[in-house]
Amino acid sequence: MSTVYILWLRQLKRYFRSRARMIGSLGQPLLFLFALGFGFGPIYQRAGGGNYVQFLAPGIIAMAILFTAIFSRIEIIWDRQFGFLKETLVAPVSRFHIMLGRTLGGATVAALQGVIVFLLSLLAGFRPLSITMLPLAFLFMILVAILFTALGTAIASLLEDLQGFQLIMNFIVMPLFFLSGALFPLQGLPKAIGIAASVDPLSYGVDGLRGTLVNGAHFGLFADFAILGIITALLLAVGGYLFSKIQI
């Protein structure tokens, strides 16, 4: 347990010590929120969708969590050559605990980024419908954070150097985000996009956040929660296995 705790703590210390990184990673979600939110707002309203910022904000919160979670894990590739990872791998502790500590640490950081984006979205005019649902929304943030941190761990365990990074961005992270329904409603989509969205785990995270924050869940909150939970457990197992197989 002390292994898990100390690795979690390390991740948080690093987060709070590098303000530049913290602020830098908020730039993209805020740009999306303001540019898309206000840019598409009028046309969304005219099409009868209502307030677009209200619709978009949960998606952008999910985006901030996704990006932070995956990036915090990609550093494993770097870390195993020049960082602390090797030091932990030769220590007499279980690899699964190392993976768990790092994943929970990364997930905590990602969830915190989500909370910050949520607070900033209030400035853009976003208003959650009910305060009592906020803890549930936070629960979804944590679940999404753990899921994608575990996914990042699994990917990073397979990669030897940073050259695969672009590949991951273009073929995993971006599709996960754009097909998740973060930016558009899932109703009435062309069939192919609809299917893609329904196999994208982020869709359920976005849906859960939207359901708890603005009351518009497409799949239903329970389904969102169950599916996210199952995928998270699965990815933790796969990530744990791949991580335990890392040889340097």
Place this chain on the structure above:
Amino acid sequence: MPAIEVKNLTKEFKGLKAVDSISFEVKEGEIFAFLGPNGAGKTTTIKMLTTLLHPTSGEMRLNNYDPMANPDDARRSFGIVFQDPSLDDELTAKENMEFHGVLYGVQKDLRASRIEQLLNFVELWDRKDDLVKHFSGGMKRRLEIARGLLHHPKILFLDEPTLGLDPQTRTHIWSYVKNLNKEEGITVFFTTHYMEEADRAAQKIAIIDRGKIVAEGSAKELKQKTNTNLLEDAFLALTGRGIREEEASGAEHLRNTRRLWRR
């Protein structure tokens, strides 16, 4: 009982034998130099001994533990300074030590006293609360040595510990290591490209080339054997003058990227 015992150790990467059936022994309390040109198999051997890499075949014993069968016992037996830095730059010197202590299950009180003692030993106690990213290469090395000693290992691995350091710092680091070996009886296994370091510090030397051990003995014996006056000349006589073209690996790519970023 030898501190390290290796028998017919082999590691193949995609059919290429990086380490080819090597055998050697390091006595307890000995300073042992493992020399060889680039790509000879030094780091691969260290990685296998320190449980980071699984051998293709062969046997190893570390403080009488099999690193494959009892990795955690083997891990408690050694401390290591890697070729590439393995400190957390965003943490302070003391925090890096604390982390190590927790990972190795060193009790809190003991941890505090040992950290103070070791940081004093490598003359970093007054910088204990500074972030490691502000440290020079030599300071980082010293900190890594202190950290590697925190759990009182029987064996200390040093993989090119003085690479890129100036002569002052190198002399300094070697005086710690020799001191440690003398007073605590700790076994030291190191690699280096600086032959004079091996000549001065090592009681025994093994030279590895293309995955095979080509010679073994004290510096004096190796010089006699090759009829040379300098260990460097003995080394060249044993391994030839051809420059080794090492295939760039993933690690090498990262190292290059890192160099660019540092500028």
